[in-house]
Amino acid sequence: MQLNPSQSAAVEHDLGPMLVLAGAGSGKTRVVTERIARLLQRGVSARSILAMTFTNKASAEMHERVGKLVGSKLARELTVCTFHRFGLDVLGAETKALGLRGSAFAIFDQSDCTGVIREILRELRSGRSYDVGAILARISNAKNAFQTSEAWEEAQRSGKGIDEYDEVAMLVYPRYQAALRSFQAFDFDDLICEVVNLWKRRPDVLERWRTRYRYVIVDEYQDTNHAQLELLRLLGTHRNVVVVGDDDQSIYAWRGADVRNILDFEEHFGGAKVVKLEHNYRSRAPVLDVANAVLARAGGRRHRKTLIATRMGGDKVQHVICADPDVEASFVATEAMRLLEREGARPRDIAVLYRSNLLSGPIEAALKERQIPIRMIGGTQFFERKEVKDLIAYLKVALNPEDEMSLRRILNYPARAIGDAAVAKLAAHATARDLILWTAVSRPHAVHELSSAAMEGCRQLVRIVEATRQRFERGEPSAQIARALLVDAGFKEDIVAGSTSNSAAARRWGNLEGLLNVFTRRDEQGKGDREQFANFLRLLALRQESEEEEATDRVTLSSMHGSKGLEFPYVFVIGLEEGIMPHQRALSERATDAAPSGGEGEVVGHSIDEERRLFYVAVTRAKDRLYLCRAKARGSRGKLVPRTPSRFLLDVPEELLAEREEEGPQAPEIDKTKAGAASVLAALSFNPFSANQPVIPRRRP
DNA sequence: CGGCCAAGCATTTTT
């Protein structure tokens, strides 16, 4: 298909900064990929082009699509990666300038970081428990604003009120930074901030990167934070900076994204050209009418855009009013069934979106009941799951005994009598003699006053790690090594013993199998030596899913956030009630909420707008048909509570919606709970536990 | 040190 005039303007644009305001479904990726192809055609060297995205998935897709246009050989020369990956590569290439011991550093994910903070809080013995996530969020905000702990403290004290969490965060921040440095580790924020710091400190280093990358393209620009803007400003002196985004889809302010980056782009990069892509090629007119109505009420500063439909016709958007969540779920499932059987829809054409993952339960059950295959997006990232991290930590220690963070993680996992006291003794012993912790662990008899149980625990751990190390030396495939390790360390027993239910244990074991599969796949493709494997493990923190599925034909269940960038012919949005969408937390502030640094007060109004944009994102996922569902009553910690319709729903003019009521199964409401459970079991007609429960082989005694 | 029980509390989560 031909490009429209705005699209070609963006593709053809020559020199100088440009902001492409790409409304939902306006062919943004196409514009970016065609633009890259165009640059290459004009003789720009592929090596001088840098395209940054936020997710691995987005960068993979972009890379692939450019490859289709220009050939994979040329595409390989391009740098298409996530912001964080770029930061990592810069830091990795500049270890000398950074003054790091050795060339490797660790990358700490969220749980590593909260672990560090938990430890610091324990040392501070504040006598009260805190939400570590809230503290981390504040530290993260400060870091991204390049406030040192002192400057931050100063700013906070002179400025308006500081709350309790600010106080603690101030106390923790410098210790947290010091701890990271002592582990020679970077957190995700550091991957960006430390690049900026380095470049500011060392103009000569910056100059090298500037000459290398003369064309920079950034996707989803509305999601960038202050540090990323700084990085871009430093790198973009050639002024060939092109950013693409949509301020109306800014939904990550709570994670530190600063929508002002996209609003003020023209100020940050003087003389910028602005192109608006307002033609929508995704959704039918009735869907877009609703989307535009939602935006019409948006407050705050915006780059005003109105989506223009190109796909006319189509059904009115349905407003489905359900008696309760079970009715809602059965409506969704029944309607999905109808679409599959009568309208020729494939499962992959259907998505169910919700504000909070908590809402997925009934839908999941209702779809399963009808044997409809589902795929869930969201939840804890694969590589952040505890058991996965435990196994990785073992492997890391076996490959590098100096990795103290990983060692501490596995020291007493599974439990082997090395508690807090024993760890403290081991650490004290090591520090006093200037040894690494591992050395102390391998010679427990030398450690003063270590209990004999703990000593035995150390010996056991050393045996396991040592056996693993030898396997690596013999060059066994990594999957095989990991499998043996699982047996040696007794993961299975611990998981079975430590899980509340069989299905939980099965799920966790399944995650380990998933990790083994990742290893196997890697083993099969050429593999590489121990060092490469160690590096691979290190990079897992930056990777999301175990890169499976995708191609599977299933109904998608996703949080609204998780659905960004996706599209489906049929979309159900559920739970459109006050308190859920917008979420309660957006309506009333909580002490643990971290206000984005530099934010202009009025936090509450701010977040309501973000909720509205989130609703807009959800609506614009739909191509052909959209169902907006709400329940008249919904459980809130156990009790069924009446619910009022979401204000966003009320903002949509009535004539744009087709309203229908769902009363639920006419089956006389005898005993709801019993009838419900019984009918579910009857419908399943097979053992509900056998479904996703891999057989757990018993280990020989 | 580890297991058990009770209280508290519960968004969203690209890297």
Next chain:
DNA sequence: TGCTTGGCCG
């Protein structure tokens, strides 16, 4: 309502 967390006791 169901899970995590922390405190207490064996």
